[in-house]
Structures are given as structure tokens and as C-alpha cells.
Amino acid sequence: MSLAARIADSDWFWERHANPRSGWSRFLATPLILYAAYARDRRALALALGFTLVNPVAFPPVDRDDDLAWMTRVVDAERAWLREEFDPGAWTRLNLLNSIVFGYALLSAYRRRPARAVLAAAVSMALKLVFVGALARKHATES
Numbered sequence: 001m002s003l004a005a006r007i008a009d010s011d012w013f014w015e016r017h018a019n020p021r022s023g024w025s026r027f028l029a030t031p032l033i034l035y036a037a038y039a040r041d042r043r044a045l046a047l048a049l050g051f052t053l054v055n056p057v058a059f060p061p062v063d064r065d066d067d068l069a070w071m072t073r074v075v076d077a078e079r080a081w082l083r084e085e086f087d088p089g090a091w092t093r094l095n096l097l098n099s100i101v102f103g104y105a106l107l108s109a110y111r112r113r114p115a116r117a118v119l120a121a122a123v124s125m126a127l128k129l130v131f132v133g134a135l136a137r138k139h140a141t142e143s
Contacts, residue, residue: 008082014075017056023071026055027125030102034121037109074132077139086142091134098127 008014016022029052036045062072080086105120 002084008079013057014079015061016059018062018072018075018079019059020062020069020071022055022059023075026052027128029055030121030125034105034109034117037106038112038114038117040110070133070136073136073140077136078132080139080143081135086139088135088138091131091138094127094131094134098124098131101127 029048032048033045033052036042036048068076081088101120102124105117105124108114108116108120
């Protein structure tokens with residue numbers, strides 16, 4: 001079993017991360033990380049990265065008696081993907097592209113090129129939403 005699959009087996013972790021407040025607030029950490037790089041503020045960067053690490057367990061478990069929120073379905077799909085329960089296929093390329101664009105946004109922020117950083121951040125965040133949306137749809141059709 002891969003390390004990713006072992007991590008995906010932690011119900012305690014994933015039930016908290018499936019709380020929509022966890023997913024959305026973690027998604028919004030991207031601009032905070034880029035601001036910290038732009039400002040070259042190590043403290044802000046440490047706080048943003050610390051928040052990103054703690055975020056998945058900072059919220060109570062999701063209430064599965066209610067209708068599942070979109071972000072909950074996304075997190076459930078991510079977990080199933082890590083468990084190797086389904087293959088997202090070509091969609092993984094989109095996630096790779098997202099990582100490259102985010103790297104460019106980070107570099108642009110560090111070099112204090114705000115227009116490039118903001119544009120790349122917006123593209124990166126849009127790519128992430130498209131990827132996780134596709135992941136959730138594919139998981140729903142295959143499970």
C-alpha cells in the first residue's frame with residue numbers, strides 16, 4: 001500500500017477535512033502564501049503555511065446527515081483517488097499544470113511582479129477548481 005493510500009485511511013483526518021469550511025478556507029490560503037512571498041514576510045509565510053498544514057483538522061467532522069456540499073464531495077473524491085479506488089486519467093495533467101502555474105505565481109510574487117503574480121494565481125486557482133470538480137464528477141460516476 002502506498003503512503004498516499006495509508007494517509008487516505010485516516011477517518012479522523014478526512015472527516016474533518018471534508019467539512020466545507022476546511023476545503024474553502026484552505027483554497028483561500030493561496031493568496032495569503034503569495035502575499036507573504038511578495039512582502040518577503042517570513043512570519044506571514046510561516047503563518048500561511050502553518051494554517052495550510054493545520055487546516056484539514058481544524059474543523060469539526062462534516063455532518064453527513066445533510067446534503068453533501070460540493071466541497072465535501074471534492075474531498076471525498078480526493079480521498080478515493082489517494083486510496084487508488086479510481087483513476088482520474090488525463091485530469092491529473094491539469095493538476096500538474098496547476099502546480100506549474102502556482103510555481104510561476106510564487107516566483108512572480110517573490111520577484112515583486114504583482115500583475116503576473118495575481119494573474120497566475122487566478123489561473124492556478126481556476127485550474128484547481130476545474131481539476132477537483134472533474135475529480136468529484138468522475139468519482140461520482142465510478143462509485
